[in-house]
Amino acid sequence: MFEAISRLFTQTQPTDQRHEPKLAVAALLVHLAAVDGSVKDEEREAVKAALMDNYALEEAEVDQLIADATRRDSDAVDFYRFTSSLTALEEAERIEIIRMMWQVVFADKKNHELEDNMVWRIAELIGVSSRQRTILRNQMAKA
Numbered sequence: 174m175f176e177a178i179s180r181l182f183t184q185t186q187p188t189d190q191r192h193e194p195k196l197a198v199a200a201l202l203v204h205l206a207a208v209d210g211s212v213k214d215e216e217r218e219a220v221k222a223a224l225m226d227n228y229a230l231e232e233a234e235v236d237q238l239i240a241d242a243t244r245r246d247s248d249a250v251d252f253y254r255f256t257s258s259l260t261a262l263e264e265a266e267r268i269e270i271i272r273m274m275w276q277v278v279f280a281d282k283k284n285h286e287l288e289d290n291m292v293w294r295i296a297e298l299i300g301v302s303s304r305q306r307t308i309l310r311n312q313m314a315k316a
Contacts, residue, residue, distance in 0.1 A: 194262060195228055197255040198270055199242035201295060204249075205277050209285040219280035223273040256298040267299045271306055275313035284314065 202223060206216040224235050249255065259267060271292065278288045289310075296306040 194258055194266075195224075195238065196242055196245065197258050198227075198273065199224055199238045200246045200249070200255050201252070201270070202273060202277055203239060203242045204246045204252075205274055205288060205291055208287045208291050213281045215280040216277055219277045223276050227269060227273060252295060252298060256295060259299045262299075264300075267301050268305055268309070270299065271296050271301050272309050272313065275309050276316075278310075279313050279316065284310075 199220075202220045206212045206220050220239065221232075221235050224230060224238060225232070230238065245255075259270060262270075274292045274295065278284055278292060292310070293303075293306065296303070
């Protein structure tokens with residue numbers, strides 16, 4: 174029995190798609206677009222554009238990524254499952270994630286308090302400073 178338990182902890186875990194940063198970011202953006210209770214067309218397009226631009230994906234690839242992300246998001250109980258893999262990214266990549274989030278927030282020209290709160294929480298969880306988050310918010314609000 175001890176050997177069986179030992180093998181369980183020493184086995185290499187298969188690569189799980191939920192730990193792929195691209196999918197994690199997509200799931201966060203999908204959740205952010207819906208956090209205020211409705212997803213507007215502008216927000217859908219902003220999610221799609223952010224993913225296409227940042228990851229240089231084709232439209233079909235982004236559509237599949239968003240579908241996968243939507244499923245993952247509906248199964249999630251918190252953000253940790255998505256943010257845990259993002260903390261290992263370089264600072265510039267983590268800052269870019271927050272920029273993409275603000276892009277989605279301001280797609281409809283409004284900053285709902287739930288959206289603002291979610292960006293703040295994600296920034297904290299992935300190690301983006303409040304100063305950098307605020308700079309990005311101000312830049313995207315003017316765009």
